[in-house]
Amino acid sequence: MTDHDVDVLVVGAGPTGLTAAGDLARAGRSVTVLERWATVNPSSRAFAVMARTLEVLDARGLAEDVLAHGQRASQIRIFGDARLDLTHLDSPYRFVLITPQTNVDAALARYAETQGADIRRGVEVVDLVQDETGVTVTARTNDDAGPLQRFRARYVIGADGAHSTVRRLVGAQFPGKTLLSSIVLADVKLAHGPDDGLKLGNTRQVFGFLAPYGRGDADGAWYRAMVWDRDHQVPDTEPVDNTEVIEVLNRAFNADMGVLEISWKSRFHCDERQVAQYRHSRVFLAGDAAHVHSPVGGQGMNTGIQDAANLAWKLAAVLGGADDSLLDSYQDERHPIGRRVVLQSGVMTRAVTLYPRFARSMRNLLAPKLLRVPVVRDAMAGSFAGTGLRYGRRGPVGTRATPIPLAEGPLTELQRTPQFVVIRERGADPVAVSGVLQAKRTDDGPAVLVRPDGYIAWTGSSADHGWRLVLKACAPAQAATAP
Structure with a gap:
């Protein structure tokens, strides 16, 4: 017999776990977070919040709070006279925000608790057993006082860092060096x-x-x-x-x-490490539990937050009746991003620590020239800021919808209600559907269906039924036609 039953159990109350917990609770799911540290850690390694992460935070009403406690840097000097220029980013946030991770954690903790997530600190996971309908997790308090606690959840998210207990319990290898x-x-x-x-x-x-x-x-x-x-x-x-x-x-x-x-x-x-599989039946790994890399480039916290944003809406959808196969797309979409971040951070670190004099001279000569070429500059800045990362290889599907100009205002403000958004063409009439948000674009682009994490799921004509098929597959509870 278990002591607690929830839809989702999140292990780890860092930025990844808190984002997932807040999003799931906001979607109406019961969520408990277990964190082995009894008190909030006052020190942290992360300090850079990228443009795409600020967009994610804004879609949860958190960006202004975090922005108020940081410094903005629109250029980054990397070596020699080479500077990474962020002022051309296709985002409202054309800079990197410098702020201690504790400020981001505090904002996300308030968000998760306000939405109804139950955060329990000083509780450490010691065992995990899966079956066909859920996961049973055994935990104890850090002071070993009292009996073991057992939690029953439909799904578990392991967001418990580089030394993840959840990763060890599901038997996932963490290859790398x-x-x-x-x-x-x-x-x-x-x-x-x-x-x-x-x-x-x-x-x-x-x-x-x-x-x-x-x-x-x-x-x-x-x-x-x-x-x-x-x-x-x-x-x-x-x-x-x-x-x-x-x-x-x-x-x-x-x-x-x-x-x-x-x-x-x-x-x-x-280290440079990444698990081969982010999904292990009903257990999912996210953030540092799934991938670690060099701190050069400041990608760790940002990648973890975006892992959580990708996974949470899919778990909420499946709990609401969507097919379980939707959860496989978490691996399909986020593993390549994690692999790219590991590679990108490693390349930057190796460039910084070059030892041969000739190689350093060539680096210092070529890097400033390359970063003054607009296409190279924008590709590097977009990859660094997260705005240039996408799901899939080509076409608008899988790209972020944030840049689309809307008559109703910024998409991130509209998505503070966690639903799909049907964005109609300019001049198109509203479509007959309930349970989704609607907006109208002010440019000449096509209609799009936007996922709760801000990425485009479909594009075409709002008069067609293609978007309804996608919506029915991803969010059947929201796909009902209005009477």
Whole structure:
């Protein structure tokens, strides 16, 4: 006999798990989140919120809150004179937002709780058994007080990080390798910081990265720093001395960076790993439980949030009567994205840490020229920001619908009600359907059907019935024709 029965059990209360929990609860599903940490972790590694993630947050009414607690960087200096320019992004958010992950976590936790998700902290999963109708999860409190708790769920989402217990319990391998060791993160107060937002400095031996946090006073401002020294490779457990951070920063930028204070620091290593399957019957892996990669490029938190947005609406649809095969598309759509992010982050890391002098000289010569070519610039910026990523290889289906101009206002505001959206052609009359949102585009494009995660599911003429067939397959409860 189980103690608790829910539609979906989410393991992990990081940004991935909280996004999934909030979306499922918003769709009317019962959700419990189990988090092994008894209290919210005050420190975090992630600090960059990309444009596509800001669009996802805006569709949940969260973007303004997060934007109010961060700094905007429209350009990113990567090496030499090469700069990644985000000002041409096809998005309302033509920048990367620099803010501690704790701010994003707090906003997503409020969202999940407001929608009705039950978040239980200090509870650790110890066993998981699947059968034909659901999953039984056994958990215990971290202090080992009280009896074991058992949860029964139709589905489970493992969003419990790189050392995922859920991944281990379903027997999923996590192939890959270590990319860099002995990376140090620190929060540093500088008397004078970079004058152009995000900035990377590197030599053959070291690299240093600085991102402004916006917290400052008359004496200086706070930055998140990342440093690495080729000649100082020690275990993650080795303490970080302030002198190490200061010296590597100064060497990386070839200047006295004016470090006044260091409030927090941590040493870690980064791996490149990805599970082969995101779905294991009724258990799904998301975020760092499914893929890990270099922190260079700031993709981890963003990719996890978008994993959750993709999976949650599909689980809600299947719980509402859609065919179970819809859930297979989570693997089909998100695994290639995860693979691309692992590759992209790895390429950037290897470019930063190049050692041969000739290779570094060619990098510094060619990168600035390439990034001034509009097609290259926009492709790189779109991939970095997430706005250029898509599901499928060609055509409008699988692309984000956010750029479509609507008479009713931004799509992200319309989708704060979690439904499919039928966007009609300019001048077309409303269609007879209930349970979906409708809007009218102001340009000359075709009609489209937009999924709850903001991606196009169908395109054509609103007078045709093609969109109804897609809607019936994905959301049968919403496909009824109005009387």
